[in-house]
Amino acid sequence: MRKIFVVSLGFILLLSSYSAAEETIKMATTTSTYESGLLDYILPPFEEKCNVKIHIISVGTGKAIKLGENGDVDIILVHARKAEDKFVSDGYGVNRQDVMYNDFIILGPQNDPATISGLKDINEVLRRIYNAKYTFVSRGDDSGTDKKEKSLWSKAGLNPAGSWYLETGQGMSATLRIADEKDAYVMLDRATYLFNKGKIRLKKLAEGNKDLLNFYGVIAVNPHKHPHVNYKLSVALIEWLTSGECREMISKYTINGSQLFYVDSRE
Amino acid sequence: MDYIIDGLAKAFKIIFSLDKEFLLIVFTSLKCALVSTGLAALVGVPFGIVIGHKKFIGRQFIITVLNTLMSLPTVVVGLMVYSFLSRQGPLGSFGLLYTLTAMVIGQFILSFPILCGLTVTAVRSLDRKVELTTLSLGANPIQGLIMLLKEARFGIFAAVIAGFGRVFAEIGVSMMLGGNIRGYTRNITTTIALETSKGEFSLGIALGMVLLMIAFAINIIFAQLQRNSKNCLCIG
Known part of the structure; x- marks a missing residue:
């Protein structure tokens, strides 16, 4: 009987620790x-x-x-x-x-197979990745970054689809990590980039366009x-x-x- | 390889320095799992005893349903409870989404079928003769039932522990209903997922070790209970 008492007392204590002051x-x-x-x-x-x-x-x-x-x-x-x-x-x-x-920036593999390094024109950047059909990792989760990226593609008159265009459905850091593992291109906000800088191999390739501002x-x-x-x-x-x-x-x-x-x- | 070793070293530091955030995360996991399993036991065990003991129409059907629900996917439970608890849902006025209570509700639904189902199995597997003998020796039905429960107690304990093990290690419900709020609903599994996505391994590894140790402890208790119940059967 005592055991039951102790257990239920502990249980009540646990329950009571819920109330937030x-x-x-x-x-x-x-x-x-x-x-x-x-x-x-x-x-x-x-x-x-x-x-x-x-x-x-x-x-x-x-x-x-x-x-x-x-x-x-x-x-x-x-x-x-x-x-x-x-x-x-x-x-x-x-x-x-x-x-x-x-602002948003574009990261990509060290050897930059789509040759976008240093480009200022975001339309041209996306066109080259599109034409090269090189792996591009997208959030695909209807987030602000995702909306922005989708709007940039449509502004450039492109419809990204196919096995090179991957949608992760995950958060920014998780998506960056996937892009890094796959050695792919990715668009992300500068804060996440700076925060993860020491932990990734991908290189910052394109930035500094007015279209890429992020409010x-x-x-x-x-x-x-x-x-x-x-x-x-x-x-x-x-x-x-x-x-x-x-x-x-x-x-x-x-x-x-x-x-x-x-x-x-x-x- | 370096980052794994580095992560391990930092993980041990976190564990042995008893980092405050680390302890809170472990405590949150334990608290939710204990409360939800406790509540599920309060309801599930009596139910299990009745279903296991009494013979009635539809009994086999209920047992089949219980067994099916044992493998209920955590995200399905998360989705269902979410749709009920959201402000747009039928229980929205309580404002329970993204609270510990929401996690407990989800975990309760996860552990209930396990607790109830395994209790049924424990009660059914008892030798019917024990009860009949007790009754023939002049015990009333209540005393007969008490005798039965004494025989089944190890199996019921095992059911409770199995239920606890399930909810303690699950992530779907915690993430969807708790929202992984730092210092509040963040628990062991959601932290590991978050830290991995951030590319930080040390806290994740530290928590992973805790999770493993607790799973290990649970299994030791489980094995002990099984041995005890065997001894008991021999004597009985």
Whole structure:
């Protein structure tokens, strides 16, 4: 009998350790932002100030927006302007703000079989990879990076398909790892590149085109659509992300001496 | 080869320095698996005893269903529970998606058929004569049932441990329903997946070792139980 008592006591203790004391909000964000480690750097001051715990769910932009539409998260931090605008105009999101930007780059094998090294014109880069039918690894997960890549292909008038075009359906780092193992071309954001630089063999081949800029925006989920969301804290978080103090932190965030994200009001 | 050795060295450092994040991850895995298996045992074992003991129409069908559910794919459970718990789903108003509770629900569904099914097997495999003898010696049906349970206890323990082993090592449910939130729902298996995708091996290896050690411990207990139950049968 005593054994049963001890076991059930332990069980109750385990169950009771569930109740969280502080307030929490859920933020869906992209794998590229999350894996860069930036959020672990800029969010703790806010968490401390407002005595809140931010639960970060790291998924692609497409999924993050879906989570927002369904009201499964309170706030999203994503990078796909068109989809963001649709999210707001459909009434799911409010108070969209620019947060930061960086750019996409193209990596490829050391010997560069499609000879794209140094090219500035992204259309030409994609055309050469397309013509060479050399392995290209795509996210294929409807993330911000994936949307961007797809839009670049269609802008160049190309329809990538075939055994050379691989869609991983995974996050940015995982996709980069697959590209690296397959010695393939891949498009990725600069933050993920810098973060993984020492761990891959692929070489940076093309960059520096205006078409490749990558803007991140934050949007609160509309409380009129989903009354249960924590709108007050979401707004406070947006205020923090766009505050001078946080912007300075973002600018100062570096990995191996390279800056990952830039803050600048565009438009 | 270097990165594996390097990863191993760092892994040992993480384990022996009792890194806070590492401990929290292990604790999260243990907590969810213990709670979900515990709840599944509370419901599954009584069910299993009834199904194993009583004869009724449709019994064989239920047993077949239970056996099928034992190999339920974790991602299917993840998908089903996700669609129910999402704010758009029927249970959305509880706001349970991406919480520990959601993981426990998913893991409960995973371990329940195993617990229930193996309990049925344990009860059925008992010698019917034990109960009949007890009854013929003047025991009432309740006492007869208690005698039966005493005989089956090792098999039931084994069922609980098998259920625990399943949920402790699964990733589908944890990833889809927990969301791999750092410091909250991140557990051993989701961390290993994340760290591997990031190309970081040390924390993954450290956690892999913990997972292996716990699986090893579970199997030792399992083997011990089986030996005990054999001894018991000899005496009985």
